[in-house]
Amino acid sequence: MNKYYSITELTREFGISTRTLRFYEDEGLIHPERRGRTRLFRPADRRLIQEILRGRRIGFTIAEIREIIQVYKDPPGEMGQLRLLMSRVEEKREELRQKRKDIDDTLAELNNVEEACLTRLAEIGVGT
Amino acid sequence: MNKYYSITELTREFGISTRTLRFYEDEGLIHPERRGRTRLFRPADRRLIQEILRGRRIGFTIAEIREIIQVYKDPPGEMGQLRLLMSRVEEKREELRQKRKDIDDTLAELNNVEEACLTRLAEIGVGT
DNA sequence: TTTGACTTTTACGTCAAGGTCAACGATAGT
DNA sequence: ACTATCGTTGACCTTGACGTAAAAGTCAAA
Numbered sequence: 062m063n064k065y066y067s068i069t070e071l072t073r074e075f076g077i078s079t080r081t082l083r084f085y086e087d088e089g090l091i092h093p094e095r096r097g098r099t100r101l102f103r104p105a106d107r108r109l110i111q112e113i114l115r116g117r118r119i120g121f122t123i124a125e126i127r128e129i130i131q132v133y134k135d136p137p138g139e140m141g142q143l144r145l146l147m148s149r150v151e152e153k154r155e156e157l158r159q160k161r162k163d164i165d166d167t168l169a170e171l172n173n174v175e176e177a178c179l180t181r182l183a184e185i186g187v188g189t
Numbered sequence: 190m191n192k193y194y195s196i197t198e199l200t201r202e203f204g205i206s207t208r209t210l211r212f213y214e215d216e217g218l219i220h221p222e223r224r225g226r227t228r229l230f231r232p233a234d235r236r237l238i239q240e241i242l243r244g245r246r247i248g249f250t251i252a253e254i255r256e257i258i259q260v261y262k263d264p265p266g267e268m269g270q271l272r273l274l275m276s277r278v279e280e281k282r283e284e285l286r287q288k289r290k291d292i293d294d295t296l297a298e299l300n301n302v303e304e305a306c307l308t309r310l311a312e313i314g315v316g317t
Numbered sequence: 318t319t320t321g322a323c324t325t326t327t328a329c330g331t332c333a334a335g336g337t338c339a340a341c342g343a344t345a346g347t
Numbered sequence: 348a349c350t351a352t353c354g355t356t357g358a359c360c361t362t363g364a365c366g367t368a369a370a371a372g373t374c375a376a377a
Contacts (some may be wrong), residue, residue, distance in 0.1 A: 068323090124363090146302075168285050185268055225342095
């Protein structure tokens with residue numbers, strides 16, 4: 062039976078607009094099938110969209126997301142290509158580790174802020 | 190002695206343009222001192238810039254970064270304000286945890302890609 | 318058959334985050 | 348005195364990532 066999703070079905074699920082999905086297609090990120098002119102999204106397309114949105118949330122540009130996608134889908138046969146792919150994977154991983162660190166640092170600071178708030182609250186609570 | 194940094198000094202250190210720093214000032218993210226018209230950045234400004242760039246790297250907009258900065262610097266005395274601040278802190282932390290999860294998921298997929306590459310490389314290596 | 322909900326393409330609009338350029342002032346070295 | 352270097356403001360320009368509106372096709376229910 063191989064389910065198809067309509068475009069609005071997906072926009073509702075992910076809270077995005079049809080414009081966005083069409084834009085992603087124009088940008089070559091997704092390639093839904095067609096029946097006549099209308100787009101038919103398969104589960105694989107759906108999963109791809111999830112990955113795109115994930116990339117978006119962590120601040121990757123369309124171009125960067127495209128790169129990452131390329132990385133996923135190419136399983137090249139040739140040796141040189143394979144090594145090249147691996148080096149690109151390593152680059153992306155490095156970027157992600159940096160982002161992770163940035164997040165952890167920011168989280169740590171927010172923890173401090175919260176601590177300070179709690180302390181202050183306690184003082185006020187005692188004082189009154 | 191209380192060191193001052195010049196604007197270009199900082200742009201060089203952080204690999205950004207003077208335009209960017211002036212823009213951040215216009216946006217109210219930083220408030221360097223002035224001697225006449227020229228900006229003088231103190232260590233505290235420098236640290237703030239580091240935080241701004243960190244926010245930028247993890248995909249926060251200027252507006253969001255401004256919010257986070259507000260959160261750091263307000264230590265409000267009043268109880269209601271304090272609770273409000275804490276709830277905002279918690280929001281931001283939730284966002285960050287989501288981003289971190291997105292990163293971890295993406296990292297995991299990249300690990301898979303790498304695995305696949307290695308396997309493939311081994312096959313080729315054996316085959317020849 | 319008309320309404321409503323969905324779809325399409327084309328095309329112009331917008332907003333954020335700076336880039337770029339002009340025109341100028343202050344200061345230091347030669 | 349001239350030139351370099353660094354600083355300033357102000358104005359317009361660019362790019363990315365969509366928003367929005369127009370004009371039209373498809374299909375099911377009332």
